[in-house]
Amino acid sequence: MNDTIIKDTLKLANETMNKSIASPTSEQINWWLWIAIIEFILILFLVLKQIKKPRDKQKQKFKEESLEQEIDFNNIINSSFNSKQLYDELKVKCHPDLFPTDVEKNLIAEKLFQEITENQNNAKRLIELKELAKQKLNINF
Amino acid sequence: MLDNLWNNVIEWFEDRSERAKLVRSFNESARKSFVSGIAPTLLKASISKGESSYKHQFSNWLNSGFRIQAFTGRVLTKEELMRIGKVILDDSILVRRLIVLGWDTLEIHGDSGQYGCRWQLKDYIPLPKFNKNE
Numbered sequence: 448m449n450d451t452i453i454k455d456t457l458k459l460a461n462e463t464m465n466k467s468i469a470s471p472t473s474e475q476i477n478w479w480l481w482i483a484i485i486e487f488i489l490i491l492f493l494v495l496k497q498i499k500k501p502r503d504k505q506k507q508k509f510k511e512e513s514l515e516q517e518i519d520f521n522n523i524i525n526s527s528f529n530s531k532q533l534y535d536e537l538k539v540k541c542h543p544d545l546f547p548t549d550v551e552k553n554l555i556a557e558k559l560f561q562e563i564t565e566n567q568n569n570a571k572r573l574i575e576l577k578e579l580a581k582q583k584l585n586i587n588f
Numbered sequence: 589m590l591d592n593l594w595n596n597v598i599e600w601f602e603d604r605s606e607r608a609k610l611v612r613s614f615n616e617s618a619r620k621s622f623v624s625g626i627a628p629t630l631l632k633a634s635i636s637k638g639e640s641s642y643k644h645q646f647s648n649w650l651n652s653g654f655r656i657q658a659f660t661g662r663v664l665t666k667e668e669l670m671r672i673g674k675v676i677l678d679d680s681i682l683v684r685r686l687i688v689l690g691w692d693t694l695e696i697h698g699d700s701g702q703y704g705c706r707w708q709l710k711d712y713i714p715l716p717k718f719n720k721n722e
Contacts, residue, residue, distance in 0.1 A: 498593050506645070509716060513688040514606065516681045520617035521626075523682065527675045528627050568678040 519571065526570040533574070534567040540588065541580050555583050607689050611635065614656075630659040631672070638693040642708040644715060648690035654709075655695040664698035669705040672696050677712045684713055 541559050546552040559580055566572040580586050614633040621627035638653030656672060658664055673696045677683060686694070687709055697704035 494593065497596065500592070505716065510646070510688045513681075513684045516685070518610075518613070518679070518682050518685060520614050521621065523614075523675060523679055524618050524621040524627050524631060527631070527672045528629065530675065531671065568675045 522569065522571040526568055530568050530570040530573060533570060533577070534563065536588065537563045537573060537577060537580065540586050541576075541584065546584070552584055559584070603689055607635065607691075610685065610689065632657045632659065635691075636693075636695055638691070638695075639706060639708070642692040642710070644687065644692055644710040646688050646690055647692045652691055653693040653695050654686055654691045655697060657697050657699055659699045661699065663700055666705070669696045669698070673705050673707055677707060677709075680713060683709055687713060687715065 538560070541556055541563060543553050543556040543560055546556050559576060563573065563576055566576070577588060581588065611633045614631075618627065618631040618633070622630040634655050634657065635651050636653035636655040637651060638648075643652070656676070658668075658672065673694060676694060676696075692709050694707045694709055695704055696706075
């Protein structure tokens with residue numbers, strides 16, 4: 448009776464041992480461990496690379512200068528819809544050919560016209576130039 | 589040594605904040621102009637994926653597009669889209685700011701229709717040559 452029990456116990460223990468050896472989880476654990484090690488090395492490499500990279504002072508300066516300047520968003524939005532009409536009006540009325548006899552006015556008109564062309568997408572500047580044209584060239588808009 | 593890494597982390601967060609601030613300011617101005625009648629169309633800026641071939645030394649890895657959508661309720665003509673784009677690109681301060689904050693593409697779209705216009709920002713401002721390894 449005891450013999451049978453011992454034999455059965457041994458058989459069961461043997462089967463359990465075989466099962467645990469054949470199970471794939473032990474292999475998987477090893478795989479994951481290796482993947483984790485590789486990942487760690489990769490992260491370490493990237494961090495060290497980032498640390499050793501010299502900071503470009505010129506680039507930094509360029510960036511700081513750019514961030515300091517003020518942007519006039521209202522003028523940008525206004526210019527998107529209203530600068531074309533203003534430009535069309537100014538380029539006709541301030542054309543230097545309209546002052547062929549008056550040399551002084553012709554010179555002023557030439558400078559103004561040049562600036563009008565340069566600032567054709569800047570409504571704020573065009574309004575200023577319009578005022579200037581009224582004063583210096585006596586143009587009625 | 590860790591200072592460098594720490595500065596990069598701080599800089600990244602600062603840039604994120606500046607980007608959000610710029611988009612918010614643009615949208616606020618556009619909304620005010622539309623409400624007060626200065627602008628007949630409501631413009632809305634947002635961050636988009638951008639075009640990967642337009643990259644420059646300041647470009648972000650992801651989301652490098654600055655998209656402006658015009659809410660007109662109709663399909664915008666190419667000239668209308670170009671007009672808005674030209675005004676943005678003519679403002680050198682804005683273009684410079686967009687570049688240093690990591691944007692490389694400007695996109696103008698209407699609210700309906702499938703097409704829009706796209707510009708490469710680095711073409712509109714001379715970028716100095718920095719460290720070649722960057």
